[in-house]
Amino acid sequence: MTILYTLDIIGTFAFAISGALVASKKKFDIFGIIIIAFVTAVGGGILRDVMINYYPINWIGDLNYVWTILLAVVFTFLFKSKIEPLRKTMFLFDTIGIAVFTMLGTEKCLNFGLDPFVAVIMGVVSAVMGGVVRDVLTQKTPLIFKKEIYALACFIGSLVFLGLRKIGVPLNLQYTLTITTIIIIRLVVVKYKLELPKIENDLFGLLKK
Amino acid sequence: MTILYTLDIIGTFAFAISGALVASKKKFDIFGIIIIAFVTAVGGGILRDVMINYYPINWIGDLNYVWTILLAVVFTFLFKSKIEPLRKTMFLFDTIGIAVFTMLGTEKCLNFGLDPFVAVIMGVVSAVMGGVVRDVLTQKTPLIFKKEIYALACFIGSLVFLGLRKIGVPLNLQYTLTITTIIIIRLVVVKYKLELPKIENDLFGLLKK
Amino acid sequence: MTILYTLDIIGTFAFAISGALVASKKKFDIFGIIIIAFVTAVGGGILRDVMINYYPINWIGDLNYVWTILLAVVFTFLFKSKIEPLRKTMFLFDTIGIAVFTMLGTEKCLNFGLDPFVAVIMGVVSAVMGGVVRDVLTQKTPLIFKKEIYALACFIGSLVFLGLRKIGVPLNLQYTLTITTIIIIRLVVVKYKLELPKIENDLFGLLKK
Numbered sequence: 288m289t290i291l292y293t294l295d296i297i298g299t300f301a302f303a304i305s306g307a308l309v310a311s312k313k314k315f316d317i318f319g320i321i322i323i324a325f326v327t328a329v330g331g332g333i334l335r336d337v338m339i340n341y342y343p344i345n346w347i348g349d350l351n352y353v354w355t356i357l358l359a360v361v362f363t364f365l366f367k368s369k370i371e372p373l374r375k376t377m378f379l380f381d382t383i384g385i386a387v388f389t390m391l392g393t394e395k396c397l398n399f400g401l402d403p404f405v406a407v408i409m410g411v412v413s414a415v416m417g418g419v420v421r422d423v424l425t426q427k428t429p430l431i432f433k434k435e436i437y438a439l440a441c442f443i444g445s446l447v448f449l450g451l452r453k454i455g456v457p458l459n460l461q462y463t464l465t466i467t468t469i470i471i472i473r474l475v476v477v478k479y480k481l482e483l484p485k486i487e488n489d490l491f492g493l494l495k496k
Numbered sequence: 497m498t499i500l501y502t503l504d505i506i507g508t509f510a511f512a513i514s515g516a517l518v519a520s521k522k523k524f525d526i527f528g529i530i531i532i533a534f535v536t537a538v539g540g541g542i543l544r545d546v547m548i549n550y551y552p553i554n555w556i557g558d559l560n561y562v563w564t565i566l567l568a569v570v571f572t573f574l575f576k577s578k579i580e581p582l583r584k585t586m587f588l589f590d591t592i593g594i595a596v597f598t599m600l601g602t603e604k605c606l607n608f609g610l611d612p613f614v615a616v617i618m619g620v621v622s623a624v625m626g627g628v629v630r631d632v633l634t635q636k637t638p639l640i641f642k643k644e645i646y647a648l649a650c651f652i653g654s655l656v657f658l659g660l661r662k663i664g665v666p667l668n669l670q671y672t673l674t675i676t677t678i679i680i681i682r683l684v685v686v687k688y689k690l691e692l693p694k695i696e697n698d699l700f701g702l703l704k705k
Numbered sequence: 706m707t708i709l710y711t712l713d714i715i716g717t718f719a720f721a722i723s724g725a726l727v728a729s730k731k732k733f734d735i736f737g738i739i740i741i742a743f744v745t746a747v748g749g750g751i752l753r754d755v756m757i758n759y760y761p762i763n764w765i766g767d768l769n770y771v772w773t774i775l776l777a778v779v780f781t782f783l784f785k786s787k788i789e790p791l792r793k794t795m796f797l798f799d800t801i802g803i804a805v806f807t808m809l810g811t812e813k814c815l816n817f818g819l820d821p822f823v824a825v826i827m828g829v830v831s832a833v834m835g836g837v838v839r840d841v842l843t844q845k846t847p848l849i850f851k852k853e854i855y856a857l858a859c860f861i862g863s864l865v866f867l868g869l870r871k872i873g874v875p876l877n878l879q880y881t882l883t884i885t886t887i888i889i890i891r892l893v894v895v896k897y898k899l900e901l902p903k904i905e906n907d908l909f910g911l912l913k914k
């Protein structure tokens with residue numbers, strides 16, 4: 288699947304840039320920036336592969352990911368002031384990234400013979416955990432825990448993928464529909480500033496009102 | 497061992513609630529809360545299983561843990577205001593949790609043929625690390641490093657378990673005595689607000705006094 | 706290689722002390738201090754071994770590391786006030802530590818049949834990640850991301866090691882030259898307070914000047 292692979296590389300590139308931008312804001316030096324970019328881009332996949340005991344883990348099995356990340360850091364270094372106004376483009380890339388990561392993560396676990404529900408969780412882990420580790424290493428509260436229904440979009444997309452596979456839809460359509468679902472959810476969520484409920488009140492608090 | 501399994505599930509439930517409460521205080525959304533609850537409840541076991549290369553790791557091998565965690569989040573969502581006054585009950589559940597996690601973690605490693613001292617360390621890791629990851633992800637200083645002799649209780653319990661196994665005490669008694677030991681240490685420690693020494697002074701500082 | 710093993714133990718000792726000092730400054734109790742010392746000393750190796758699926762991971766395969774770490778904590782407890790003025794000695798030990806960790810990590814991965822570039826990255830991971838986890842657990846911004854060209858020294862040393870292996874230099878010389886390279890870079894960097902560039906400006910910012 289060359290298109291899928293291309294999208295995966297684009298996602299990796301976008302994730303690495305997001306890591307590089309956060310790290311450069313924190314005044315990390317160039318090597319620190321590379322490490323954060325690396326962790327952001329492949330952290331979710333590492334965690335997934337380690338948990339399912341898959342070997343070789345993502346970036347060890349295919350060094351193209353490493354080159355893509357290094358390219359993204361160079362790119363950030365050269366065009367930083369141009370990237371920030373391009374926030375919409377970056378957001379689109381990032382969204383493509385999580386969509387592809389979710390789907391490929393889910394698929395890998397299904398092909399590995401894991402329970403479908405485990406595969407769904409692993410799809411979310413693949414897409415989400417890189418950003419979480421980035422935020423931990425740069426001492427920010429992980430945003431995805433608070434905003435933008437990030438993980439939920441991945442979760443729903445992963446369920447859609449599961450459903451399409453069960454129905455027996457052709458592979459290309461499975462991929463296209465899953466990715467489109469996640470992208471659309473993300474776009475709608477961010478456009479209308481939707482947020483998931485928090486647990487500030489409980490049942491009794493709500494009943495009292 | 498149905499009783500042991502039940503206690504393990506109770507511990508998972510208590511750990512997940514503790515994660516959910518911390519995350520909801522940090523105003524995480526419901527998906528963020530689920531992730532923190534999950535990590536708190538199975539993080540220690542994941543770390544242990546990954547380090548000893550045991551597969552499938554805890555929650556992948558038995559989805560009941562995942563359902564328990566989701567139930568705990570729903571429970572927190574419904575009864576949050578009722579849980580907080582129940583601090584003593586929660587503390588008891590949590591203590592049962594660390595006791596069972598310590599013992600099962602130690603036993604798993606011994607059955608896996610590891611050195612007894614490695615098994616003891618892994619017992620502590622199983623019980624303690626979920627809470628540490630929870631605190632890291634919610635940007636708190638991990639409490640267990642400072643207070644309540646949390647890890648030491650697990651360590652002693654694990655040693656007791658080792659001793660009982662060596663003596664050849666019947667299995668049920670091994671379990672009961674180990675769990676009781678950890679619970680009693682925790683209760684005594686918290687009741688009398690005992691604390692371990694810190695390294696504020698050293699030998700020379702102490703001699704000078 | 707007894708000399709190499711000795712250096713590895715010295716490095717472990719130095720790393721454990723650095724962990725113990727940071728943790729005691731944060732007022733962790735003695736058990737918390739042991740955990741941080743442990744994580745600092747073997748965290749990088751754990752991460753490496755888990756990623757390359759090597760088993761048994763470092764400290765499980767050789768408990769001498771664990772004893773060394775416990776000894777380092779006792780040492781810190783006894784001589785804390787004497788260690789701090791010995792900053793230069795400690796710095797030297799620490800530098801020996803990263804040099805040996807880098808080289809042994811790289812070598813292990815090469816012997817394991819991994820791609821040389823992966824081996825270089827893993828060498829850096831072995832040397833650097835223990836300190837990163839220490840800083841995360843004690844809520845400090847990981848220093849190595851900002852200062853002292855820490856990771857770069859390891860990276861260059863690892864490349865030198867690769868080169869020497871390719872040329873076919875005798876093993877002892879490979880070891881000596883690699884370790885010397887890393888130590889010299891570190892000494893020069895710290896002496897002249899060299900720093901890597903950050904990404905504060907980009908190409909366009911530089912051109913405007």
